[in-house]
Amino acid sequence: xxxxxxxxxxxxxxxxxxxxxxxxxxxxxxxxxxxxxxxxxxxxxxxxxxxxxxxxxxxxxxxxxxxxxxxxxxxxxxxxxxxxxxxxxxxxxxxxxxxxxxxxxxxxxxxxxxxxxxxxxxxxxxxxxxxxxxxxxxxxxxxxxxxxxxxxxxxxxxxxxxxxxxxxxxxxxxxxxxxxxxxxxxxxxxxxxxxxxxxxxxxxxxxxxxxxxxxxxxxxxxxxxxxxxxxxxxxxxxxxxxxxxxx
Numbered sequence: 001x002x003x004x005x006x007x008x009x010x011x012x013x014x015x016x017x018x019x020x021x022x023x024x025x026x027x028x029x030x031x032x033x034x035x036x037x038x039x040x041x042x043x044x045x046x047x048x049x050x051x052x053x054x055x056x057x058x059x060x061x062x063x064x065x066x067x068x069x070x071x072x073x074x075x076x077x078x079x080x081x082x083x084x085x086x087x088x089x090x091x092x093x094x095x096x097x098x099x100x101x102x103x104x105x106x107x108x109x110x111x112x113x114x115x116x117x118x119x120x121x122x123x124x125x126x127x128x129x130x131x132x133x134x135x136x137x138x139x140x141x142x143x144x145x146x147x148x149x150x151x152x153x154x155x156x157x158x159x160x161x162x163x164x165x166x167x168x169x170x171x172x173x174x175x176x177x178x179x180x181x182x183x184x185x186x187x188x189x190x191x192x193x194x195x196x197x198x199x200x201x202x203x204x205x206x207x208x209x210x211x212x213x214x215x216x217x218x219x220x221x222x223x224x225x226x227x228x229x230x231x232x233x234x235x236x237x238x239x240x241x242x243x244x245x246x247x
Contacts, residue, residue, distance in 0.1 A: 001170060001200040002040035002063065007072035008224075009033040009058050032058040034224035035072070042169075045201040047215035049208075049235060054221040056204045060172050063202065064094045077169045077200075090119070093168035097178040099159040104148040108139055108158045111147055112165065119166050133161040137191055153184030157191065164195060171196055173203040177210060189213050208236050 009032045015024055033055045040046055048056050061067040062074055065081045065088045074081040077091035084091075102111045109130055116126035134143045137157040142150065150158065156176060163171060176192060177185035192214055203214055211218050212232035220227045220238055230238055 001042045001044070001077060002038065002202065003073075003075045004036055004038040005073045007033050007036040007038075007059075007062070007074055008070045009055070009062065009067070010070045031224055033062075033069075036221075036225055038219065038226060040200055040202065042200055043198060044217075045196060045203070045215045047203045047205055047211035047218045047232070048221055049205060049211060049218055050221035050227075055224040056221055057174065059221070060094075060174050060202070060204055063170075064092055064172055065089065090166050091168055092170045092172060093163035093166060094172045095159050095163035095174065095176050097156070097175040099155065099162075102147050102155070102158065105146060107144045107146055108134060108150065108154075108161075109143040111158065112161055115162050116165050129165065130161075133164055134158075136164075137161050138187070151180075151184075153180040153188065156180060156184075156188055160188070160191060160195065168199065170200045170202075173201065173205075173214075175205055175207075176203075177207065185210075208232070211235055 011030045011032060012027050013030050014027050036055070036059070048059065050056060058067065062069055062081055063076055065084050068082045076084070076088060079088040079091065081088060106114070109127075112130040112133065113123070113126050116130055117123070121129065131140070131143065134140050137160055139154060139157050139161070142154060147155070147158070160176065173192070177188050180188065189210065196214065201214070203211070205211055215232060217229055218232055218235045219229050220235070228238060
C-alpha cells in the first residue's frame with residue numbers, strides 16, 4: 001500500500017540576509033531524507049517518531065504528493081506520489097496539525113462543503129456527506145459556527161473530517177492532537193481509532209501515548225533514515241537512549 005525505495009530529498013537554502021550583508025552569497029544544501037526505505041502493507045498502522053529535523057514532515061508531504069523527491073521512488077495506494085495527481089488525492093487523506101487552509105469566516109460545514117466540491121461531489125451529495133462526517137466527529141451541533149469561533153480541539157476534528165471526505169484508503173496524520181488539552185486529545189484519539197480501522201495509516205507524532213494508541217509499530221527516524229522499527233512498548237527507551245525528549 002505504501003512502498004518507499006531509496007527516497008532522498010534535498011533542499012537548496014539561499015543565504016540569509018545576515019549572510020548576504022557579510023558577503024556570503026553561497027546557497028547551501030540541506031538533506032531532509034537520505035536513502036529511506038519503507039513498506040507498509042494494506043491495513044498496517046505505523047507511527048514515525050524522531051527528533052525535530054529528522055525528516056518526518058518532509059516524508060509526509062512526499063507521500064501526500066505535495067513535495068517531489070530528489071531521488072528514489074514512492075508509491076502510495078498504487079500511485080506514484082510525484083505523478084498521482086487527482087487519483088492520488090482520491091486515495092489519500094491528509095490530516096495536519098494547525099491546519100491553515102480553512103476559511104476563518106466560513107462555518108465548519110461551509111469549509112467542508114468547499115473541499116467536498118474539490119473531490120467532485122455535487123452540492124446536495126456533498127452537504128449530506130459533510131453533515132454525516134460532522135456528526136461522526138462530534139460537531140453536528142457546531143456545524144454552522146464560524147471556524148474562528150471553534151476551539152483548537154474542534155478545529156482538529158474538522159481537519160479529521162476533511163481527511164475522510166474522499167473515503168481514502170491511506171490516511172496520513174501529522175501530530176493530530178498537538179496543541180490541545182489532555183481530555184480533548186483523548187477524545188480525538190478515540191475518533192481516530194475508529195477512523196483508521198480498515199485503512200493504511202502513517203502517523204507522525206512526538207507523543208509516545210499517541211503512538212501506542214494508534215499504531216502497531218513505530219519507525220524511529222534520525223538523520224533522514226529509519227534507525228529502527230520497534231513495537232510501541234519499546235519506543236520510550238529507544239528514544240531516551242538516543243537523547244530524544246518524548247511526551
